[in-house]
Amino acid sequence: MPIYEYHCPRCGEDFEKLVYGGSAVECPKCQCAKPEKKMSAFGMSGTSEKGGSLASSGSSCAGCTSSCSTCH
Ligand SMILES: [Zn+2]
Numbered sequence: 001m002p003i004y005e006y007h008c009p010r011c012g013e014d015f016e017k018l019v020y021g022g023s024a025v026e027c028p029k030c031q032c033a034k035p036e037k038k039m040s041a042f043g044m045s046g047t048s049e050k051g052g053s054l055a056s057s058g059s060s061c062a063g064c065t066s067s068c069s070t071c072h
Contacts, residue, residue, distance in 0.1 A: 006035035 005016050008027040015035075017025050026033045 005038040007038055008032050008035045 002019050003016055004019050004025075005014065006025060006027070007014050008030065010032040011027065011030040013027055013029040015028055019025060024033065025035055025037075027035050
């Protein structure tokens with residue numbers, strides 16, 4: 001899955017977003033529609049926990065409690 005990191009030039013917010021195809025991305029804080037895309041930092045320790053929503057969606061497997069690394 002393509003997870004990209006964005007930086008909002010308007011409010012300075014850094015956030016990660018799952019992006020499918022050409023779907024639009026906007027800043028979750030100020031709704032700026034032109035965030036700067038950064039290179040994906042997927043796998044970098046700590047960054048996935050910052051978002052919360054990304055972490056929960058990635059660990060929603062029914063067979064495990066905290067991580068899917070043991071059941072996949
Ligand atoms: Zn913003």
